[in-house]
Amino acid sequence: MATADTSETVAHNPPCTRRGSKDLPPDLRIVLLGSSVSENSGVGNFILGRAAFDSEAPPDVVERVGGRLKDRHVTIINSPQLLQTNISDHQITQTVRECVYLSDPGPHVIVLLLKHDQCSTEYQECVEKVLLSFSERVLQHAIVITTQEPTGTNDILQKIIQKCANRHFSLQRSSSPDDLLQMFDNIVQMNDRHHLDCEGLQNFSMTQQPTEIFSEGVKLNLVVCGSDGTLKSAISEQILQQTDRRSDMELHGRQISLVELPALTRLSEEEMMCQTLRCVSRCHPGVHVFLLIIPDAPLTVEDKAEVEKIHRIFSLSINKHILILIMQNSEHQTAELNKQTQSVIESFGGRHLFFGTKTQVSTLMENIEQMLEENGEGFFSTETFWEAHMKKLEEMLKKFHSLQTDIQSQGNLPKGQ
Template identity: 75%
Template sequence: MIYNERLLFHTVTVPHNPPLRRRQSIDQPPIMRIVLLGKRVSENSRVGNFILGRAAFDSEAPPNFVERVVGRLKDRHVMVINSPQLLQQHLSLQHIVQTVKECLSLSDPGPHVIILLLKHDQCSTEDQECVEKVLHSFSERVYQHIMVITTQEPTETNEILQKIIQKCANRHFSLQRSSSHDDLLQMFEDIVQMNDGRHLVCAKFEASQYFTMKQQATAKFSEDMKLNLVMCGSDATLKSSISERILQQTERRSEVELHGRQINMVELPALFNTRLSEEEVMRQTLRCVSRCHPGVHVFLIIIPEAPLTDEEKAEMEEIQRIFSSRINKHIMILIIQNSEHQTAELNEETKTIIESFGGRHNFFGSTTQVCTLMEKIEQILEENRGGLFSTETFLEAQMKKLLKFEEMKKTDSPETHFLSKGNDHKVN
């Protein structure tokens, strides 16, 4: 699918016509990172969508799925990390700690605001104990960054809820149909300013392996570290069949052990010529990268041995345009051979396209051993010193595009800008 550049940025980071950037003070971080905690997917999705002003979160998403979406609240860049089940009472301490780690990792280096999504008629003593257990899992200083959001008008005062709100320095926002984004943003800004722009520091997790992965990424790739692979291409059936073969599974699973490594395989939906909306395609793209914590090690782009069709070439161009050229050092082109007489010869056009993606490629036929492919992937890891393509890398690339686009607009006359609308997709 071909994106309009303005809609691309509207969907991911900022609206079409953002205000001129102003100098950031020490108490105003470039992106405000918000963690949203609740009990139910539908409620969390509603609040998250209100914050971002669009349908960013799916009300039918899996309840145990922690998701991160970036957008804007008024004139402010915000990142919302949504954990829709962490305040449920039945969760074990181990489950809570692991989910808190994931929330903190997705908000790296830490959240500025943590939201408790609670209800007047569903707040008991057990809920209070659950809230305190969850918050203590973050940090002893968590209450400096906490606020409460409720989504219903109370029929009567709930003393337990009032105690929680008081402990959160009486920071409470009641979300109703007439609620104002300005009021909510001001509450967020007040929390950030009170903390001098500093995010929540969770020292208890800093020494854990979960949070040292980022440091390990600059060192040699560890044998016991999860290997995150993303399967790309225009043919969904072909991607699935190759994924199954790599994972050596007759019944598909997302994570398996392969050659001594834990493999996390994620399939990227086709980006070109799809029936999905631009917003949904971008949402799935971000989700794909987010599912590869702490980042993607290798993107496998599937192409046939035969000359590429226009659709296949457009898909590859779309991948590179959306992710930027920074993806190239993480790409392996996987050339699928179906003929009985397999050769290593490629036509000149295919060679040129492969070179534009960094030149790494591997033939993959019916007799090819998976271990051969793994050796090639190991070489990429060595070349990159374990480096990753993370969600932050993706967002930085989008921001760079946006700034370049805004600079171009400043030099354009209104007539030129109007006539160039149809060519926005050419901006790199």
């Protein structure tokens, strides 16, 4: 991966004269898409001129970092897994929505970080699917960046570059980030300073599902959480696939919003707070049900740590709104619980459901509807989140003042006591 002082610009589009800062938006928002954490981090750090992104960060976390470059603020939204060919349609939608949310009101530039030896027909289809998930006009804002010295001509890569109006930056061995920023400015100017409009995606509902107790037009907000990203995606995919096969009459026009919470065990305390609050805030007016996914097997150290962090960050307030799904495979179907799993279920209030490849979504919905009835259609909102944390802070302050009083009283005791 090239560093900030070893890069070269190869621009296939005609150069555009740089205008004054007053002709450019004060905040340049860039979405960086790739398939490698280290590559994305390197390019993001190259643009910002500092080590802002961690090369060992979890690939499923979309991160936003900003910085002041000369006379303007630059924000980079980094998604290092969106251009992986094995990513599911649900993960694409989920991650694109996250990118759009973090670049609100919309990105000015979409960067495609590609490799010469990676570009195949399958990869081209993946790139096109991801781009169309943003907007039909996304190519007006797109640019390709490559970080490898080409060993030959790659026709697929050239086709992608051509669709991006021949905008291509080759990160090699000379020049500076200013050259790349100049190309970003050119894109902004060619679009009359307008950002990419992704409003249709922001209001997009993942799928629909009947819920008789909901009033017309109110979404059912579900959050899928757990330490195992594969299990979370499998559950999400199964819900979406079974729902898509249902008839319009059975759907009754009800909407479901399905959001995945990244594994908290891989995040710092600050990142954990940001991700959880962001997740809840995306579910307006709040989260109706948290689906905690755990395997039907002895819990791993990571599973236990994830459960502990979910309880700590959301507090006991989550117990009213959480349903534990015990993921079973086709070879192991049982209704028995081991002691560890039983303990976790009890700590979250007792609601649980065995969920396998043959489980019908209708069974899950029956459990969810029962929860909603018990909760009086209540939800876990951002207010609930902050109230819980304020309560914790008040309890800590009380303990601190009590300890301080004890220390002071001991200090006033006569010598020898």
